[in-house]
Amino acid sequence: MAHHGYERSEAMFAEALKVIPGGVNSPVRAFKSVGRNPVFIDRANGAYLYDVDGNRYIDYVQSWGPMIVGHNHPEVAEVLKAAVDRGTSYGAPTELETKLANMVLEAFPAMDKVRMVNSGTEATMSALRLARGFTGRSKIVKFEGCYHGHADSLLIKAGSGALTFGVPTSPGVPANIAANTITAPYNDLETLREIFAQVGSDIAAVIIEGVPGNMGVVPPRPGYLQGVRELTQEFGALLIFDEVMSGFRVAYGGAQSRYKIDPDITCLGKIIGGGLPVGAYGGKAEIMEKISPAGPIYQAGTLSGNPLAMTAGIATLNILKRPGTYDELEKKAAYLADGLAQAAQDAGVAVSTNRVGAMFTGFFTEQPVNDFASAFTSDTEAFATYFRAMLDRGVYLACSQFEAAFMSLAHTQEDLDATIAAARESFQVVAE
Numbered sequence: 001m002a003h004h005g006y007e008r009s010e011a012m013f014a015e016a017l018k019v020i021p022g023g024v025n026s027p028v029r030a031f032k033s034v035g036r037n038p039v040f041i042d043r044a045n046g047a048y049l050y051d052v053d054g055n056r057y058i059d060y061v062q063s064w065g066p067m068i069v070g071h072n073h074p075e076v077a078e079v080l081k082a083a084v085d086r087g088t089s090y091g092a093p094t095e096l097e098t099k100l101a102n103m104v105l106e107a108f109p110a111m112d113k114v115r116m117v118n119s120g121t122e123a124t125m126s127a128l129r130l131a132r133g134f135t136g137r138s139k140i141v142k143f144e145g146c147y148h149g150h151a152d153s154l155l156i157k158a159g160s161g162a163l164t165f166g167v168p169t170s171p172g173v174p175a176n177i178a179a180n181t182i183t184a185p186y187n188d189l190e191t192l193r194e195i196f197a198q199v200g201s202d203i204a205a206v207i208i209e210g211v212p213g214n215m216g217v218v219p220p221r222p223g224y225l226q227g228v229r230e231l232t233q234e235f236g237a238l239l240i241f242d243e244v245m246s247g248f249r250v251a252y253g254g255a256q257s258r259y260k261i262d263p264d265i266t267c268l269g270k271i272i273g274g275g276l277p278v279g280a281y282g283g284k285a286e287i288m289e290k291i292s293p294a295g296p297i298y299q300a301g302t303l304s305g306n307p308l309a310m311t312a313g314i315a316t317l318n319i320l321k322r323p324g325t326y327d328e329l330e331k332k333a334a335y336l337a338d339g340l341a342q343a344a345q346d347a348g349v350a351v352s353t354n355r356v357g358a359m360f361t362g363f364f365t366e367q368p369v370n371d372f373a374s375a376f377t378s379d380t381e382a383f384a385t386y387f388r389a390m391l392d393r394g395v396y397l398a399c400s401q402f403e404a405a406f407m408s409l410a411h412t413q414e415d416l417d418a419t420i421a422a423a424r425e426s427f428q429v430v431a432e
């Protein structure tokens with residue numbers, strides 16, 4: 001396919017920079033870590049993105065996860081168009097909200113009730129308040145390399161030792177908030193045990209990604225999640241499973257169905273909105289009943305449960321529910337991840353691949369990656385070179401080494417083979 005350059009994208013980015021901080025409405029989109037400017041998108045269909053210069057890309061970002069049935073899926077688009085004709089927001093209850101809630105509860109038996117919000121950030125932020133309100137405790141534990149959105153309590157990294165005060169990763173997060181967040185190494189049950197031994201009775205909740213995708217994909221070690229579940233139970237802390245990325249992605253019932261974990265609270269987002277802004281948090285009835293107006297813990301939203309978002313979510317889950325869907329996603333993701341790994345090997349480029357279901361990451365390192373420290377042995381310059389070479393060849397990857405690639409139902413065998421062919425050339429560019 002002829003390449004049309006990036007002239008219009010460059011011009012649009014220059015205009016955007018004048019009026020939007022960094023030219024983008026979410027930082028990673030700026031492509032900073034891959035040393036170039038972003039492409040501006042005109043439209044998307046199936047497995048493809050089309051930029052404003054007329055270039056077509058096979059898309060493995062999928063709007064960072066939600067577009068698992070493919071862009072502009074006819075069944076989603078049709079009901080959405082009909083929904084627009086009935087008005088776009090009422091700020092009053094609709095049956096659609098109960099319908100999507102029931103679909104979520106059916107998929108996630110750990111939840112008895114669920115509250116819809118507008119983003120993953122809202123879901124995790126609200127889940128923390130709920131956990132603190134329910135337990136009457138202040139501290140939370142998170143893990144290095146896990147991302148849960150940009151709420152103050154969650155933009156925290158580890159201090160110099162496991163039990164030193166957390167350090168904000170952004171100016172504007174007060175030190176007294178950081179002091180209540182403990183950051184532990186992922187996949188390390190021993191350190192978590194020590195933390196609980198020392199301050200276990202102050203810990204309201206442990207929050208963990210079902211399958212971490214925000215340091216690249218890092219699967220939990222066998223028994224790790226069970227260990228986390230047992231520890232939290234022993235000390236009366238809640239376990240919050242952040243399945244914003246992994247929910248309806250690594251299985252219909254998320255990571256908790258894959259690894260057989262029964263968390264107290266689950267956070268969802270991305271896929272359940274089918275590409276519209278949605279998040280959700282849900283859990284055991286006795287916990288969820290504490291949320292306003294059923295209980296005293298306040299949380300609200302003008303656009304929460306928005307009819308367009310509910311419609312897109314229901315239509316997306318209706319497609320995903322069909323038999324064979326997740327087998328297809330898994331097979332295609334395995335084929336692609338294996339093909340890319342082989343291409344890297346043939347070019348003599350060290351790549352270590354992690355995959356769980358329809359999400360995977362090829363890390364530019366020789367080491368197996370099982371935590372944040374090993375993920376950071378990756379050669380990010382080599383990744384950036386690979387990313388740019390793939391973009392020029394019509395493949396749109398996440399613009400950071402520390403992200404996941406997502407498979408969709410729309411990707412065809414031809415797309416996968418074209419991607420592997422592009423990767424063979426791109427790894428050569430890296431090797432040169």
Ligand code: PLP
Binds near residue numbers: 064149214245279
């Ligand atoms: N939690 C996880 C696991 C995520 O991957 C993300 C976003 O990527 C979030 C929370 C935050 O979601 P949002 O960007 O919708 O606020």
